[in-house]
Amino acid sequence: MAGMNMISAAQRFHAYANPARFMALSARLLMPLAALTALLTGAGLWFALAASPPDYQQGETVRIMYVHVPSAWLAMMGYGVMAVASAVALIFRHPLADVCAKSAAPIGAAFTFLALLTGSLWGAPMWGTWWEWGDARLVSMLVLFFLYLGYMALWATIEEPVRAARAAAVLALVGSINLPVIRYSVVWWNTLHQPASVFRMDGPTIAPSMLLPLGLMGAGFTLLFVTLLLVRMRAEILRRRVRNLRLAQAGGAGEV
Amino acid sequence: MAEFFHMGGYALFVWPAYGAALLVAVALIWQSIADYRAQARLVETLEKAAGGRVRRAAHRQSGEDPS
Amino acid sequence: MTRAFFALLARDLRLAVRLGGGGGMAVFFFLVVISLLPFGIGPDRELLAKVAPGMLWVALLLAALLTLDRLFQADYEDGSLDLLTMGLLPLELIVVAKALGHWLTTGLPLVVAAPLLGLMLNLPGEAYPPLILAMLAGTPALSFLGAIGAALTVGVRRGGLLASLLVMPFYVPVLIFGVGAADAATGGFAGEAGRQSLLLLGAVALASLVLGPLGGAAALRANLR
Amino acid sequence: MTRAFFALLARDLRLAVRLGGGGGMAVFFFLVVISLLPFGIGPDRELLAKVAPGMLWVALLLAALLTLDRLFQADYEDGSLDLLTMGLLPLELIVVAKALGHWLTTGLPLVVAAPLLGLMLNLPGEAYPPLILAMLAGTPALSFLGAIGAALTVGVRRGGLLASLLVMPFYVPVLIFGVGAADAATGGFAGEAGRQSLLLLGAVALASLVLGPLGGAAALRANLR
Amino acid sequence: MTISELSLSVRDLACERGGRLVFEGLSFSLRGGEALVLTGSNGAGKSSLLRQLAGLLDVAQGVMAFEGGDPELSLGEQAHYVGHLDALKPSMTVMETVSFWRTYLGSIPEGADTALEALGLAHLADLPAAYLSAGQRRRLSLARLIAVPRPVWLLDEPTVALDAASVARLVALMTSHLGQGGMIVAATHLDLGLAEARQLRLGAEALT
Amino acid sequence: MTISELSLSVRDLACERGGRLVFEGLSFSLRGGEALVLTGSNGAGKSSLLRQLAGLLDVAQGVMAFEGGDPELSLGEQAHYVGHLDALKPSMTVMETVSFWRTYLGSIPEGADTALEALGLAHLADLPAAYLSAGQRRRLSLARLIAVPRPVWLLDEPTVALDAASVARLVALMTSHLGQGGMIVAATHLDLGLAEARQLRLGAEALT
Ligand code: HEM
Ligand SMILES: Nc1ncnc2c1ncn2[C@@H]1O[C@H](COP(=O)(O)OP(=O)(O)OP(=O)(O)O)[C@@H](O)[C@H]1O
Ligand SMILES: Nc1ncnc2c1ncn2[C@@H]1O[C@H](COP(=O)(O)OP(=O)(O)OP(=O)(O)O)[C@@H](O)[C@H]1O
Numbered sequence A: 001m002a003g004m005n006m007i008s009a010a011q012r013f014h015a016y017a018n019p020a021r022f023m024a025l026s027a028r029l030l031m032p033l034a035a036l037t038a039l040l041t042g043a044g045l046w047f048a049l050a051a052s053p054p055d056y057q058q059g060e061t062v063r064i065m066y067v068h069v070p071s072a073w074l075a076m077m078g079y080g081v082m083a084v085a086s087a088v089a090l091i092f093r094h095p096l097a098d099v100c101a102k103s104a105a106p107i108g109a110a111f112t113f114l115a116l117l118t119g120s121l122w123g124a125p126m127w128g129t130w131w132e133w134g135d136a137r138l139v140s141m142l143v144l145f146f147l148y149l150g151y152m153a154l155w156a157t158i159e160e161p162v163r164a165a166r167a168a169a170v171l172a173l174v175g176s177i178n179l180p181v182i183r184y185s186v187v188w189w190n191t192l193h194q195p196a197s198v199f200r201m202d203g204p205t206i207a208p209s210m211l212l213p214l215g216l217m218g219a220g221f222t223l224l225f226v227t228l229l230l231v232r233m234r235a236e237i238l239r240r241r242v243r244n245l246r247l248a249q250a251g252g253a254g255e256v
Numbered sequence B: 001m002a003e004f005f006h007m008g009g010y011a012l013f014v015w016p017a018y019g020a021a022l023l024v025a026v027a028l029i030w031q032s033i034a035d036y037r038a039q040a041r042l043v044e045t046l047e048k049a050a051g052g053r054v055r056r057a058a059h060r061q062s063g064e065d066p067s
Numbered sequence C, D: 001m002t003r004a005f006f007a008l009l010a011r012d013l014r015l016a017v018r019l020g021g022g023g024g025m026a027v028f029f030f031l032v033v034i035s036l037l038p039f040g041i042g043p044d045r046e047l048l049a050k051v052a053p054g055m056l057w058v059a060l061l062l063a064a065l066l067t068l069d070r071l072f073q074a075d076y077e078d079g080s081l082d083l084l085t086m087g088l089l090p091l092e093l094i095v096v097a098k099a100l101g102h103w104l105t106t107g108l109p110l111v112v113a114a115p116l117l118g119l120m121l122n123l124p125g126e127a128y129p130p131l132i133l134a135m136l137a138g139t140p141a142l143s144f145l146g147a148i149g150a151a152l153t154v155g156v157r158r159g160g161l162l163a164s165l166l167v168m169p170f171y172v173p174v175l176i177f178g179v180g181a182a183d184a185a186t187g188g189f190a191g192e193a194g195r196q197s198l199l200l201l202g203a204v205a206l207a208s209l210v211l212g213p214l215g216g217a218a219a220l221r222a223n224l225r
Numbered sequence E, F: 001m002t003i004s005e006l007s008l009s010v011r012d013l014a015c016e017r018g019g020r021l022v023f024e025g026l027s028f029s030l031r032g033g034e035a036l037v038l039t040g041s042n043g044a045g046k047s048s049l050l051r052q053l054a055g056l057l058d059v060a061q062g063v064m065a066f067e068g069g070d071p072e073l074s075l076g077e078q079a080h081y082v083g084h085l086d087a088l089k090p091s092m093t094v095m096e097t098v099s100f101w102r103t104y105l106g107s108i109p110e111g112a113d114t115a116l117e118a119l120g121l122a123h124l125a126d127l128p129a130a131y132l133s134a135g136q137r138r139r140l141s142l143a144r145l146i147a148v149p150r151p152v153w154l155l156d157e158p159t160v161a162l163d164a165a166s167v168a169r170l171v172a173l174m175t176s177h178l179g180q181g182g183m184i185v186a187a188t189h190l191d192l193g194l195a196e197a198r199q200l201r202l203g204a205e206a207l208t
């Protein structure tokens, strides 16, 4: 009968974070978030494109870094958010958790795509190749992209939201072993790609003139991620309400 | 200005990177908002079409307070 | 409990053989894929030898992928899976029995057939031992990781393709290390690199033996209610 | 009669899209296969470019093969096929509708996606036009020839693999001429050889448009009684 | 549906399945407005006979003659067959399913609602078939009978999974079909309660 | 099978399928030797309730308590569930099917014949399931009930496709199971004719 206790515990949990409260809260947050996103990204772009010096080695191509690196960070963070939300959804059956995981996927996939694309655009002048199959970081990043696509495909294919949520959560968790592989690929394998220079144990090793635009863009992208996540979660909650309304109209649920 | 767009000879790499980022961001933002609006419209029409009884049921089942 | 486990395994093997879906079919498929590839690449023997281990591995992967939907889908569709979960065997062990059955009817026969196909592809002699060792280590991983994908898509009608897609990212490491182990031997710089790939492959295989049943059982639980 | 034909086609397209088994899925599979292949062959870029058209075709074939069982098996298993044959539409046209639906949801999207994948495999620019032309001619042949294999194995439970095996020999000419058409362009000796391959491919495609419905209908008749 | 006087006569029919003879020497004849109820123990060959009539199973021996319908069409093309399998696609809605069969079997797609109403499915029209209960699925299969007019109905245990109200509804539909000159062959283990139905008991001597 | 006094009590059970509430506030209790017959129109939730009892469907709300059985096992692990699907493998023979379930569910494989005889399938023992008629398939599914002793039987329309003789046989088996202190929950649209069965009518107010 452990299952029974579980359910009532979960239901108690629902009371604290129900979708209605989320809708009210997120509605108030959206505008300020959007404004802040625009501000930070705008400033970041100014520094990235105009107010920062070219690299002494890489020349002007270094400017690609200001989109590439934040995209790569968010690609990974997106999956991280998805994985954590999935764990919460599986363990606590929190109704917002799987909405959050589902909504994070397309955003994360978009950033992954951007990281791959800008990386290729950077690689062409720097490494003399668009793509390198032998490089663990590039390959694990591509795998991440496939994981995102598979995750979204799974959601799209299973019709019942409850079932889809649980299956997708299992996939997200199993796939999360790829994250450390991406992060440490540069350490474990001998790669073309350079090792971490910002988030290191011993502090960043990057010039402050580059750190500023990178930081601004990173913050801007993160805020963009959060804002979009909120919008998509709201849309998802509405989608479920539409579904319930349709089903209720089809009859059956009439006897509530 | 021309020098700015020239990007030290790497314009072909730098601008597409920023262009793609812009494109992806705009597409994502546009799609998210359009989806939200579409769902909101649907909820409105469905709720108008349905009686109060059904609306209560739907709220109940999406775990919301009937507000 | 062990009796139930072996009863399930025996049933799956029997069904595979009866349906003609057993070893013979997998090997035949493998053979056809391998013989299609030269048409695609052209008859250049050097080129063929160079890409042979990779081709063998890719064909192996595809054969495994193609048969994934045999794992749970049939049992789900006719209601057997419901009854299997109502027995005393834990869901994790059900997944193990199924994955093991899958390996015995697809992976193992392919490993046995691989040398023959290497011959067709002009693979040099010294590449065989590491290739076969790598296959022995890698093919169970294909079945056990595959079980997760199959479990995730159980109940999704025509989920076969979807299962392949979900599983492919997980197959990538197996492929890389598997080819690495064989390539190292062919490329002459045997010893270290090859041994390392083999060890990594072993690690992946061991991890999959744990991850497969756990993930598979979790996915089944999610899908069957 | 034409109404019945289009009703069937529309239903199949709708089902393909709803199940997520439609175009998107096939393209995704194609993408994954293409990105697996380099792991197998290794990162040598010259080698990759050399084998790229062959790889593209082999992946195309596999994607088509993998989805063959969607053609008749599902309709057989749930009893729909019985009812479809009791309508006024001749069996041959039923096969045409099914094969056409298959092409629209797998072949066509793959042709559209192929250039992107060529890019990933480092395919030289001048190879694209002949490659795409060849694919446009070749993919319908894959669906229509595939229909014969699918019809032959309908009713055989888990006949998917068997159908693949039966169909493969028929796919070989498509593969050879298809690769020929693209290779001719890459190899520099464009013009004559390429055009000839393309013509032959066209002939194969036309033949399959006749053979597929006739053979498929005959096989269905044999299998359904 | 304008049905002239229909008549079906079956003489000396035999059926073989999996190499075994299921029945032989079966003869009966039926005219428009009449129903034939097939009974018999499990395995007697009721389903096999219905499939033979529908043209879905080879006739091992014997003759089937159908007259009064469209001479260009086979019996199967003028008959509805409702078998053990329900031919439903889980992802298609109730309405889509009926509309498809209407168009495919030769009527215009409009007017499918009357069929749904006749089977009491109207309120489920937008639900995918995957969400239906066993009896609702069965009713959806039966909706074909109304959606497309065909003179002959071949029904294999049509009342399976139906609740009492639905059985009554089905019997009413069958009666009205007979009243219009149609013909019904139905296999069943229960008493359908059709007013005037002829009985054919298969293989009384067969192993159960 | 030594059954002490069994008791099953269900309180305030709710069931949700595809986001819709099928029933709620359902309560009943049952003791060993008693049968509960579920009735109700199509879509009322009979099958859903049985799947919940078998542990095959999530319980949206409410409590199910089963006492008197093995305290280490869940209700599903002490119950037989015979649903709409028959769980047969076309290529396995009748005998192989029953033997497999005996071994898998925890008995020795020998002695499967008594189960076949109880359901009148002994003469079909070596036939692959693909060759069975609808009623024969159903009987093969039901053979599990006898092949492996389990105290609780959950039966979803068990008489579907059975001929009159087989129905009588099944009722006799059910009666004897109850006599041994077992428990039965069965959904049906027909009168099973069980001597003393309690009735539970689901969703009388539900749309059909
Ligand atoms: C398609 C190709 C590429 C992919 C998939 C890729 C992927 C990544 C990823 C995932 C990260 C985040 C790592 C972390 O935070 O742990 C990253 C960071 C970075 N990448 Fe790339 N990259 C690519 C090409 C390039 C190229 C060509 C360059 C420069 C020559 C480059 C320079 C950098 C730099 C400087 C960082 C920041 C490292 C740090 O400070 O932590 N990348 N890349
Ligand atoms: N696909 C098949 N292949 C071979 N034999 C079959 C097949 N289907 C049925 N049979 C056999 O044919 C005989 C008649 O089967 P049929 O299904 O016609 O019986 P039925 O009268 O409909 O029985 P029920 O009342 O159980 O539905 C049975 O003995 C059965 O074993
Ligand atoms: N897989 C499913 N997904 C979503 N909803 C379902 C599913 N199966 C059934 N339902 C819905 O749940 C309700 C109850 O179904 P259930 O199968 O329990 O009914 P039942 O009482 O067994 O009916 P019947 O007498 O027709 O078998 C129905 O309204 C049905 O539409």
Ligand SMILES: [Mg+2]
Pocket: E046, E047, E048, E156, F133, F134, F135
């Ligand atoms: Mg029958």
Ligand SMILES: [Mg+2]
Pocket: E133, E134, E135, F046, F047, F048, F156
């Ligand atoms: Mg039911």
